[in-house]
Amino acid sequence: MAETSAIEWCDATVNFWWGCTKVSPGCDHCYAETLNAFRGTGEWGPNAPRRKIKGAVSLLRMLNRRSALTFFNEHNRSIRVFMQSMSDTFDNEVSDDWRAELFAEAKEARWVKIILLTKRGANVPKMVPPAWLDAWPKHIGLMFSITNQREADRDIPRLIDFKNRLGLPWIGLSLEPLLGRVRLKAEWLDHIDWVIVGGESGTKARPMHPEWLDDIKNACTLRQHPRKPVPLLFKQWGEWVPHDVARLLDLAKPVEAYPSLDLRNDDKPFSITNIGTVTMVRVGKKTAGRKIYGDEYLQFPEALS
16 A cells, blocks of 8 residues: 555555455466565465555545645646555455445545456446445546456456446456457447556566567557547566567677577467467566557556546
């Protein structure tokens, strides 16, 4: 929990509790679990007790005041607040009382732009306050975390249905870590307001094939009239970059001295083809950076701009 954040797509994070249970392949090497193992007391996993954060209410109220009084004048926009960076708002194993406090405080923080991100999309209409089903707060957006095509096919239509049925002001997709090819249908993107994509970081990071990234970038940016481009934020390559990208980086040693592996374009475990295989080089997150062949994509939806 922080008044400021190093996450590229938000200004601050607020956590009403720490702890979660893994529910997706994207959770395998969870950064929050790793940080919790260092600083926490075992709040991860089924039946593990979540840890209440006492300062969450005061921090969110302070950010709301700051956004109203000074931040907007300095930046011509409201503060972007990512809620529950160390957990999931819609976790089944969290007390309803804790969640009720979060929703009550979030609703009152009208001067900040709140971002809810979840891997448990089916729980949203069952867990938000009943009043939100008729009048969703206009300063609160909802994003689903997607890591592969199976999750996309299951969850994106659900997210779009929520937007249309509940009146959400904006919705988005967090394709991070991107663990396989995800084809975003044009009819989905007609309703999606924001797409974040990125590779995995950390000691056990899995590589992201450049063609998977190209698929997402092209789907968002090369939309034909009358369809509008979808704001795209490329967060990072992660630990690994394609060999041709690595050769363009300012490396401390020759490319050949870094760990490498061959990554197939087809992410299916029983694929019999090696078409599109790319050599990926582990240069580290900081060195890999966040440019797609020289260009940065740091776009935000109108609701957050």
